[in-house]
Amino acid sequence: MKLFVTPNSPYARIARIAATEAGLTERIEEIRVVNRSPDSPLLAYSPVCRVPTLVEGALVLGESRTICAYFDRVTGQARCFPEGRADDWQARALEGLVTGFLDGVAVWNRELRREPAARSAFLLEVELRRAERCLDRLEVLCPAAPAEWPWDFTRIALAATLGILDHGLPALDWRQGRPRLAAWFAAASARPAMRATAPERP
Numbered sequence: 305m306k307l308f309v310t311p312n313s314p315y316a317r318i319a320r321i322a323a324t325e326a327g328l329t330e331r332i333e334e335i336r337v338v339n340r341s342p343d344s345p346l347l348a349y350s351p352v353c354r355v356p357t358l359v360e361g362a363l364v365l366g367e368s369r370t371i372c373a374y375f376d377r378v379t380g381q382a383r384c385f386p387e388g389r390a391d392d393w394q395a396r397a398l399e400g401l402v403t404g405f406l407d408g409v410a411v412w413n414r415e416l417r418r419e420p421a422a423r424s425a426f427l428l429e430v431e432l433r434r435a436e437r438c439l440d441r442l443e444v445l446c447p448a449a450p451a452e453w454p455w456d457f458t459r460i461a462l463a464a465t466l467g468i469l470d471h472g473l474p475a476l477d478w479r480q481g482r483p484r485l486a487a488w489f490a491a492a493s494a495r496p497a498m499r500a501t502a503p504e505r506p
């Protein structure tokens with residue numbers, strides 16, 4: 305399998321963490337690309353050309369969630385999507401909260417990478433408020449004991465999102481007033497798969 309990634313994409317990190325946790329790294333060739341490059345080798349496989357993209361033979365899978373589901377299928381182990389998840393609507397609601405949070409943070413982070421004069425102050429404000437609301441809700445939902453949350457797609461996506469906050473938006477002191485989430489993220493960050501996929505300093 306080929307897995308197209310960039311080192312700092314939180315979406316690609318979800319797939320990289322899931323692959324590591326599933327013990328699939330030996331079977332995966334990780335290929336680093338540069339987003340939006342006209343020479344990207346990923347263009348040979350995907351017109352969408354986003355990371356992560358997983359290629360296995362004629363199968364070209366985009367979307368971190370789909371790729372994680374594929375890893376569950378390949379290994380025969382329901383790590384990312386535990387049995388019964390499809391009908392567990394509270395769990396699916398939490399997944400939606402986390403992926404919405406991630407999407408907002410990704411927009412915010414992308415906007416901040418633009419030249420200062422080109423940034424939209426409106427967009428930055430909207431995404432700051434969205435992130436703060438999501439963080440506050442997640443603090444309420446987070447268990448006091450970090451181990452009570454399973455390490456599934458939702459939590460992997462949450463860890464990747466908090467990781468990109470630390471990496472790309474360090475001015476936001478998101479841990480302040482959110483001790484449960486901070487403790488959960490500290491525990492999650494100690495996992496070998498998290499350490500192996502940490503965003504790189506520019």
Ligand SMILES: N[C@@H](CCC(=O)N[C@@H](CS)C(=O)NCC(=O)O)C(=O)O
Nearest residue numbers: 313314315339340354355356367368
């Ligand atoms: N919903 C997708 C989002 C993937 C995505 O937006 N990836 C970004 C990197 S963080 C990307 O490849 N951007 C390149 C582009 O937009 O051309 C997923 O879950 O995988």
